[in-house]
Amino acid sequence: MNADMNIGQFLATRARMNPRQEMLYDVKAERRFTFSEANGRANQLCHALAGMGLEPGDRVAVLAYNGHQFIESFFGPAKIGLVVMPLNWRLTADELAFILKDGGAKALIFDSDFTALAEDLHARGAVGSDVEHWIGIGSEAPDFARHYERLLAQQPGDEPAELAAAKDNLFIMYTSGTTGLPKGVVHTHETVFWAILSMVNTGDIRGTDRYLLLLPLFHVGALAPMIGAVYRGNTMVVLRDFDPLKVWQLFESERIDTSLAVPAMLNFMLQVPGREKYDHSSVRNIICGAAPVPVATINAYIDLGVEIHQVYGLTESGGPGCLIVGEDSLTHVGSAGRAFFHTQAKIVDGHGDTVTNGEPGEILLRGRHIMKEYWNRPDATAETLQDGWLYTGDIATMDEEGFVTICDRKKDMIISGGENVYPAEIENVLMQHDGVADAAVIGLPSEKWGESPMAIVIRAEASLDEASVLSFCQGKLARFKQPTAVRFVDSIPRNPSGKILKRLLRDSFL
Numbered sequence: 001m002n003a004d005m006n007i008g009q010f011l012a013t014r015a016r017m018n019p020r021q022e023m024l025y026d027v028k029a030e031r032r033f034t035f036s037e038a039n040g041r042a043n044q045l046c047h048a049l050a051g052m053g054l055e056p057g058d059r060v061a062v063l064a065y066n067g068h069q070f071i072e073s074f075f076g077p078a079k080i081g082l083v084v085m086p087l088n089w090r091l092t093a094d095e096l097a098f099i100l101k102d103g104g105a106k107a108l109i110f111d112s113d114f115t116a117l118a119e120d121l122h123a124r125g126a127v128g129s130d131v132e133h134w135i136g137i138g139s140e141a142p143d144f145a146r147h148y149e150r151l152l153a154q155q156p157g158d159e160p161a162e163l164a165a166a167k168d169n170l171f172i173m174y175t176s177g178t179t180g181l182p183k184g185v186v187h188t189h190e191t192v193f194w195a196i197l198s199m200v201n202t203g204d205i206r207g208t209d210r211y212l213l214l215l216p217l218f219h220v221g222a223l224a225p226m227i228g229a230v231y232r233g234n235t236m237v238v239l240r241d242f243d244p245l246k247v248w249q250l251f252e253s254e255r256i257d258t259s260l261a262v263p264a265m266l267n268f269m270l271q272v273p274g275r276e277k278y279d280h281s282s283v284r285n286i287i288c289g290a291a292p293v294p295v296a297t298i299n300a301y302i303d304l305g306v307e308i309h310q311v312y313g314l315t316e317s318g319g320p321g322c323l324i325v326g327e328d329s330l331t332h333v334g335s336a337g338r339a340f341f342h343t344q345a346k347i348v349d350g351h352g353d354t355v356t357n358g359e360p361g362e363i364l365l366r367g368r369h370i371m372k373e374y375w376n377r378p379d380a381t382a383e384t385l386q387d388g389w390l391y392t393g394d395i396a397t398m399d400e401e402g403f404v405t406i407c408d409r410k411k412d413m414i415i416s417g418g419e420n421v422y423p424a425e426i427e428n429v430l431m432q433h434d435g436v437a438d439a440a441v442i443g444l445p446s447e448k449w450g451e452s453p454m455a456i457v458i459r460a461e462a463s464l465d466e467a468s469v470l471s472f473c474q475g476k477l478a479r480f481k482q483p484t485a486v487r488f489v490d491s492i493p494r495n496p497s498g499k500i501l502k503r504l505l506r507d508s509f510l
Helices: 007-017 036-053 068-079 095-105 112-123 148-153 189-200 218-230 244-253 262-270 295-303 378-384 423-430 464-472 504-507
Strands: 021-024 031-034 059-063 084-087 105-111 133-137 169-175 185-188 210-213 235-238 256-259 285-288 305-310 344-346 360-365 389-398 404-408 414-416 419-421 436-446 450-459 485-486
Touching: 007 036, 007 068, 007 189, 007 210, 007 218, 031 036, 036 068, 036 436, 059 419, 068 084, 068 105, 068 169, 068 436, 084 095, 084 419, 095 105, 095 112, 095 169, 105 112, 105 169, 133 305, 133 344, 169 189, 169 218, 185 210, 189 218, 189 504, 210 244, 210 504, 218 235, 218 256, 218 305, 244 262, 256 262, 256 378, 262 285, 262 295, 285 360, 295 305, 344 389, 378 389, 414 436, 414 450, 419 423, 423 464, 436 504, 450 504, 464 485
Parallel strands: 021 235, 059 084, 059 105, 084 169, 105 133, 210 235, 210 256, 256 285, 285 305, 450 485
Antiparallel strands: 021 031, 169 185, 344 360, 360 389, 389 404, 414 419, 436 450
């Protein structure tokens, strides 16, 4: 057992080294915690979960907004070998039920904001999930759930026995799949250890930095930096949910040094009236990922004295892929930079052969931070992990200096407001409508979200209209996945094997 690779122990070690240093400011809760205080609360949760009979390897799902409870619910279980399943709170009860059942979660920690969802899931019994222990965060908890704060108050804050080793699973993060079913990306303590090493040895991260956490913690783009901040000893300012005005206010009041956002967030921040009155002089840079950042946006922030460091990564890579930093972000505007430290990247053609510089191809990544597997998906794992390389499905070019530019995105994926949306998942729902004979989904450009799903439908009933299709999708898909427009056609182009030719549809409708 290697204690250095128990990610939960990162918090314990930092609490030993810097007990009185501020670890985080939870903006919504208006509470500040030192490393010692946060570690004590994580330990209390450890003891509570162990007291319920949970054992190493058991899964603990977390359905919560950003806040100190989410962070406690990550580091606490990690110490004793429990596997955390961060849940996307934008999903519907049906979508969450699938994930909980697929992952076999035995406990669910949920915010009071999601009590109705928890009640729905609980009412489904064993059909809906394997959850035996329900823990509610907030002033009150439903009858079937334990109260988070009261549960912690009954437990000691001393260190639990260490029960997690390097090769043990740490978290399972579900991503949408091209088949329409989410896949659980499995990361171990060891893969995350190497992801954090890669991040702190590549990015412009300094020990005194105050980091503003904007993305939801169910995203690897927030979870990995959160772990990295503890490892590096940074102070985190945690925003419950994104508010562009609040970001500018926090830049000034909390003297923020750096953050990570998606392009839509950067765009919303630029549109805030009166943002000029807030002092953002402390902000050194903002890392931006999830989609290529428009050059105009990068230049707008350069004019404000803020460097935009474009990052490329995936849940499957634990976060790190490529990153552009420092002067390179000014001289190679639009590039995602070079591969992270401890990371290799190459561009290959359809046969797996490396292409010449400047030629587009699929970008492959290799490093000890690559995921272990897709949970219970050996076929998908074998397809994605080959000869030690992660086949990303993303199209990119690499120049003679190793700078990578992302040209297209994973297969036909749509990115809406930083969220990954797979057309197949929406198409599966559309095909459940009796009035739909066939359907395809492509991304429609959106000034607000970057892209929004658009449904292309062949009618089975002449009376079918756009309102009916859009209404049918409500409640069956998370809001960010729901189509915003519908176009009716007589036929949908497909190749001989039946695959929808999305390129032809984009040519016709965009």
